[in-house]
Amino acid sequence: MLKKCTLCAKEWMTVGAFLEDPLIEYYGYQATLDDPLKGFFLFSHLADGCRTTLALKVDVFAYMLPDAVGLIPMKSDPGCQGLCLDVKNDHPCEVANCVGNRVRQLIGQVKNYPKIA
Numbered sequence: 880m881l882k883k884c885t886l887c888a889k890e891w892m893t894v895g896a897f898l899e900d901p902l903i904e905y906y907g908y909q910a911t912l913d914d915p916l917k918g919f920f921l922f923s924h925l926a927d928g929c930r931t932t933l934a935l936k937v938d939v940f941a942y943m944l945p946d947a948v949g950l951i952p953m954k955s956d957p958g959c960q961g962l963c964l965d966v967k968n969d970h971p972c973e974v975a976n977c978v979g980n981r982v983r984q985l986i987g988q989v990k991n992y993p994k995i996a
């Protein structure tokens with residue numbers, strides 16, 4: 880099992896089943912200072928009477944990245960100023976394999992995951 884809702888006890892078996900649930904809404908990213916993959920994605924469970932916040936470790940979703948191997952730490956390349964995870968910044972680092980850059984792309988994929996009707 881992937882996750883059990885801490886409030887209403889609903890269970891999701893896989894990442895796919897979780898993300899395609901129309902009652903699961905991406906809410907935000909809780910960063911860690913050292914390794915972005917050790918941060919958490921936060922979701923709201925919109926079920927009636929629940930509406931709690933669920934946190935899942937980012938590395939659970941890392942398989943959705945095509946090139947999860949070979950990632951380099953943020954700021955280890957001069958092209959990365961550490962802006963890769965600043966979602967309000969339109970010009971994040973362009974270092975392709977920067978882990979911050981990849982997590983930012985992952986947030987986009989998680990947000991736009993197709994929901995079942």
Ligand SMILES: [Zn+2]
Binds near residue numbers: 884886887924
């Ligand atoms: Zn719930």
Ligand SMILES: [Zn+2]
Binds near residue numbers: 953961962972979
């Ligand atoms: Zn970066």
